[in-house]
Amino acid sequence: MVLQTAVAVLALAGASQAFYLPGVAPRTFRYGDRVELKVNKLTSVHTQLPTDYYGLKFCKPKHGVIRANENLGEFLTGDRIENSPYQLFMEQDMFCNILCLENFKSSDVTKFKKAIREEYHHNWIIDNLPAASILDTDQYITTTYAGGFPVGYFDGGKTYLFNHVNIIVEYHPLDDGSRVVGFYVEPFTVKHRFVNFQTWDGDDIRTAPPLASCDKNGPMIFESIKEKQEVKPGNVLFTYDVMWRASNVPWASRWDIYLSMDDAVPDKVHWFSIINSLLIVIFLSAMIVMIMIRNLHRDITRYNRVLTEEEKHEEREESGWKLVHGDVFRPPSPYPMMFAVLCGTGLQLLCMCLATIAFAAIGFLSPANRGSLVIAILVLYVMMGSIAGYTSARLYKAFKGKEWQRCTVYTALVFPGLCFAVFLFFNVVLWAYGSTGAIPFTSMLALIAMWFGISVPLVFLGAYFGYKMEPMSYPTKQANVIPREIPEQPWYLCLPFTVAVGGILPFGACFVEFFFILSSMWMNQYYYVFGFTLLVFLILVVTCAEITVVLCYFQLCSENYHWWWRSFLTSGSTAVYVFIYSAIYFTRLEPDLWVTYLLYFGYMAVLSVAIFLVTGTVGFASCLWFTKKIYGSIKVD
Numbered sequence: 001m002v003l004q005t006a007v008a009v010l011a012l013a014g015a016s017q018a019f020y021l022p023g024v025a026p027r028t029f030r031y032g033d034r035v036e037l038k039v040n041k042l043t044s045v046h047t048q049l050p051t052d053y054y055g056l057k058f059c060k061p062k063h064g065v066i067r068a069n070e071n072l073g074e075f076l077t078g079d080r081i082e083n084s085p086y087q088l089f090m091e092q093d094m095f096c097n098i099l100c101l102e103n104f105k106s107s108d109v110t111k112f113k114k115a116i117r118e119e120y121h122h123n124w125i126i127d128n129l130p131a132a133s134i135l136d137t138d139q140y141i142t143t144t145y146a147g148g149f150p151v152g153y154f155d156g157g158k159t160y161l162f163n164h165v166n167i168i169v170e171y172h173p174l175d176d177g178s179r180v181v182g183f184y185v186e187p188f189t190v191k192h193r194f195v196n197f198q199t200w201d202g203d204d205i206r207t208a209p210p211l212a213s214c215d216k217n218g219p220m221i222f223e224s225i226k227e228k229q230e231v232k233p234g235n236v237l238f239t240y241d242v243m244w245r246a247s248n249v250p251w252a253s254r255w256d257i258y259l260s261m262d263d264a265v266p267d268k269v270h271w272f273s274i275i276n277s278l279l280i281v282i283f284l285s286a287m288i289v290m291i292m293i294r295n296l297h298r299d300i301t302r303y304n305r306v307l308t309e310e311e312k313h314e315e316r317e318e319s320g321w322k323l324v325h326g327d328v329f330r331p332p333s334p335y336p337m338m339f340a341v342l343c344g345t346g347l348q349l350l351c352m353c354l355a356t357i358a359f360a361a362i363g364f365l366s367p368a369n370r371g372s373l374v375i376a377i378l379v380l381y382v383m384m385g386s387i388a389g390y391t392s393a394r395l396y397k398a399f400k401g402k403e404w405q406r407c408t409v410y411t412a413l414v415f416p417g418l419c420f421a422v423f424l425f426f427n428v429v430l431w432a433y434g435s436t437g438a439i440p441f442t443s444m445l446a447l448i449a450m451w452f453g454i455s456v457p458l459v460f461l462g463a464y465f466g467y468k469m470e471p472m473s474y475p476t477k478q479a480n481v482i483p484r485e486i487p488e489q490p491w492y493l494c495l496p497f498t499v500a501v502g503g504i505l506p507f508g509a510c511f512v513e514f515f516f517i518l519s520s521m522w523m524n525q526y527y528y529v530f531g532f533t534l535l536v537f538l539i540l541v542v543t544c545a546e547i548t549v550v551l552c553y554f555q556l557c558s559e560n561y562h563w564w565w566r567s568f569l570t571s572g573s574t575a576v577y578v579f580i581y582s583a584i585y586f587t588r589l590e591p592d593l594w595v596t597y598l599l600y601f602g603y604m605a606v607l608s609v610a611i612f613l614v615t616g617t618v619g620f621a622s623c624l625w626f627t628k629k630i631y632g633s634i635k636v637d
Helices: 002-015 072-076 106-117 267-304 309-314 336-362 372-383 385-398 404-432 441-468 495-502 504-522 530-557 564-572 574-589 594-631
Strands: 037-039 094-104 124-126 132-136 141-144 152-155 158-161 164-174 177-188 234-246
Touching (some): 072 372, 106 158, 267 504, 267 530, 336 372, 385 404, 404 594, 495 504, 495 530, 530 564, 564 594, 574 594
16 A cells, blocks of 8 residues: 555656646747747856856847846745847747857956856756756767856866857747747857958947858857857957757656756666665664564553562562653653744644645646745745644643743744844845845845744744643653652663664665755756655654654663653754765865855755754654553553
């Protein structure tokens, strides 16, 4: 049954590549219709500072730059989509087209050299489809489907600019027109010259003399280039070719090659991740079964057995986990209110993650709809505010707390406040660097409105109903006013050791898939195998629950009843390993600036805190269920 469910989920994920809901509607072009080419931010994996395309001296549209309407998710990811001067017409090939003539000054040369040294890339769009890159060199031709194409390159101590592009557009013919299903850009560096060494002032393209450095009858090829365009002061001519190719790929499947990266990462890698995770779960499940069937069954039978008269006269002292029945449900110490707040926030994040991944796996969050994933995360998080308020209030009332308003305020403000403070600080840093990653003031107001207008009221609403409920019931009652003294613990049950061990197996269950998620976040790679993500996430939850229950049982057997915080920290330590792994992954970025370190480790620290809350809440919830079950199955005098 589990296997059938897994196959069904993956089938849904695979089917989601064939249609998009609510995606974008297909657009049909007739022969000769203008097809608009838009430009997006310039990006570099080394700096993580996206910049505006026209921040460098590229050719601008004749009637001025017009910014496209963008949603909140696009602003948060740094997208700045604008029009361009490139002219494309459906199914009409054009060669050796002059775009513009730009005069580079020393300041322009400095900017271009800096951008090329930091490996900034163009990100162009046609009909909402990003440009794939075809790079032609002396040795080989490579095609990449993510990250755009570079501004230029270094070679032999000199800096060269890609000032000519072959624009290749694939279209799927229909009865009433054609639809764009593929978009490739092949950049070249060419030192252009006019026939008979004529000159041109660059004002009117119609008066430009013919070029001797490219062919009007065919596309630019690497072997025909006699001299490269070096980045230096003076005139630089930008040109382009346009080629149209018919394709059998239907419009609904045009994203498939981008998402699969042309099978650069085969599915068997993800299946390896799943199998690796399942083996860990099977190992832990075997330990759980061994404990439940052998040890627990033996303990419960022994504790519930009616003592003989001889045994009563011996006044045999109890030992093991039954001995702490009067203290096991004593409120966590210290900071019971903060414990309730963290559990409420963790459950809110857990529900948000499950809902987001489920929607993505079904196909509702299409990559064609830019920013949809970020918007879904924000909306689902604020809508889950009532869950956080209800959970924290229920727990805090069970701990006999009286300041439920204060507890609710902490639930509504602590984690969102941390995220907003980090985001605001980074926004100022990005603004100081002139990066498009700095969101506009209106978008900042939208975030604040979602927080205080939706999330906070929902947290208070959930807390109101949670505090109105009857207190959580326990199978045993607190027997002593003074807490029982805990005997000396063996070294392998000390807090640092159990916390360190508790996060290893959950992290091992998800680290392979986490590599691809990091590549999507920081290396501009596409990630859309959310069917695998859903399975790995569920396996992570199960692993956290099982390892925490096992360690909790050993702890109780050692007559240590302080399990509340320990259960949270045990599975929550998964986040520590995630952060360490992200630090190792950081070397792949080959960072150039100190701000890259700041942005990367700042955002990864926030992500690790979120993972800590989610996994910690799972560990606590499983231990709460476990302790209530085992103490409810014994007779207590």
